[in-house]
Amino acid sequence: MVIATKVSKMDRRPGLSAKNIFAACEESLNRLQTDYIDLYYSHADDETVSLEETLGAYAQLIAEGKVRYIAASNFTASRLRESITYSENNNIPAYIAVQDLYNLVDRKTYETDLAPTVESLGISNIPFYGIARGFLSGKYRPGVTEVDSKRAAGAREYATDKGYAVLTAMDEISAAHNGAPLSAIALAWLRSQSSVSVPIASARTVPQLEEIVQVIELTPAEVEKLNAISA
Amino acid sequence: MITIPESDLVVHELCLGSNIFGGNATEAESHLVMDTYKSHGGNFIDTADMYNQWVEGHVGGESETVIGNWMKSRNNRSRNGDRNQGIQNGSPPRIVSEEHLCRLRRIP
Numbered sequence: 028m029v030i031a032t033k034v035s036k037m038d039r040r041p042g043l044s045a046k047n048i049f050a051a052c053e054e055s056l057n058r059l060q061t062d063y064i065d066l067y068y069s070h071a072d073d074e075t076v077s078l079e080e081t082l083g084a085y086a087q088l089i090a091e092g093k094v095r096y097i098a099a100s101n102f103t104a105s106r107l108r109e110s111i112t113y114s115e116n117n118n119i120p121a122y123i124a125v126q127d128l129y130n131l132v133d134r135k136t137y138e139t140d141l142a143p144t145v146e147s148l149g150i151s152n153i154p155f156y157g158i159a160r161g162f163l164s165g166k167y168r169p170g171v172t173e174v175d176s177k178r179a180a181g182a183r184e185y186a187t188d189k190g191y192a193v194l195t196a197m198d199e200i201s202a203a204h205n206g207a208p209l210s211a212i213a214l215a216w217l218r219s220q221s222s223v224s225v226p227i228a229s230a231r232t233v234p235q236l237e238e239i240v241q242v243i244e245l246t247p248a249e250v251e252k253l254n255a256i257s258a
Numbered sequence: 259m260i261t262i263p264e265s266d267l268v269v270h271e272l273c274l275g276s277n278i279f280g281g282n283a284t285e286a287e288s289h290l291v292m293d294t295y296k297s298h299g300g301n302f303i304d305t306a307d308m309y310n311q312w313v314e315g316h317v318g319g320e321s322e323t324v325i326g327n328w329m330k331s332r333n334n335r336s337r338n339g340d341r342n343q344g345i346q347n348g349s350p351p352r353i354v355s356e357e358h359l360c361r362l363r364r365i366p
Contacts, residue, residue, distance in 0.1 A: 028296075028335050029269050030325070033306035037318040040307060055307050058322035060330045065267060070306055096265050123264035126304075151263045153273055153304070218271065224262050227304050229275030231283045236291050240298045242271045 151224035280320035281310035
């Protein structure tokens with residue numbers, strides 16, 4: 028197993044001070060019952076701490092073999108670039124990826140600010156909310172008011188005319204792929220985006236997992252269709 | 259499988275999120291989901307120390323604990339005991355390998 032975990036947003040382990048990073052890392056290793064973390068994220072930026080302190084702490088954890096790679100989540104483009112430039116100038120390990128919200132019905136935030144920077148830095152996004160908290164699974168349709176999911180409230184915010192138009196386009200693509208799950212199509216679209224390496228999705232049940240784990244290859248025309256309808 | 263750019267992490271095309279493990283999904287449900295993911299060749303799980311402190315009575319770390327218990331019971335995480343040896347012996351930390359540093363620095 029390759030394990031990614033994060034530091035800075037736990038209530039009793041807040042921020043990116045060296046002291047907090049070291050303590051949080053030890054606690055995560057203990058809970059995970061392992062000796063190293065493959066990918067360790069700054070879960071949020073912490074501008075109250077110098078880059079020297081934060082990135083120096085990660086460099087030490089990597090030197091000790093407790094962490095293999097570091098990444099950043101919820102950073103602005105400018106702070107991401109500043110952080111990576113600092114690492115390169117000081118010959119210490121740099122963030123190799125970001126984890127930021129990105130999906131077919133929520134493109135603007137990521138594409139406007141972060142995506143061009145991620146591409147120019149030669150790193151990648153491992154995006155979360157790839158199926159828009161369930162909306163892109165197709166469970167939420169016009170007139171459907173009761174869906175048995177605690178995430179229903181979150182998904183409902185995407186229930187707009189445009190959101191439903193995206194689902195309709197996905198239905199057509201699904202039909203051309205032997206009825207592939209819409210979730211799998213939403214994740215395939217993310218993989219077709221140049222700055223995305225691998226999308227994240229979660230499942231509570233085995234049937235949900237069986238949907239998201241399918242890897243669909245979209246044709247260029249299908250990607251273009253989804254690009255246009257979701258723009 | 260794909261290699262995450264700027265790393266040698268070779269992972270399945272789906273990273274399995276875990277923010278509901280130990281929360282909305284019980285430990286047993288979570289283990290079943292991870293078993294099924296693994297049966298499809300899955301090998302990449304994403305968590306955070308703060309998952310799922312938003313659940314009443316939780317303080318964070320619940321998701322990591324459920325994942326740790328699963329890896330231990332399935333014996334699918336190498337402990338790589340030698341990684342910690344230097345620290346346990348009180349000797350100075352290992353230097354990151356030159357190859358590793360070059361990759362991180364993106365020097366050809």
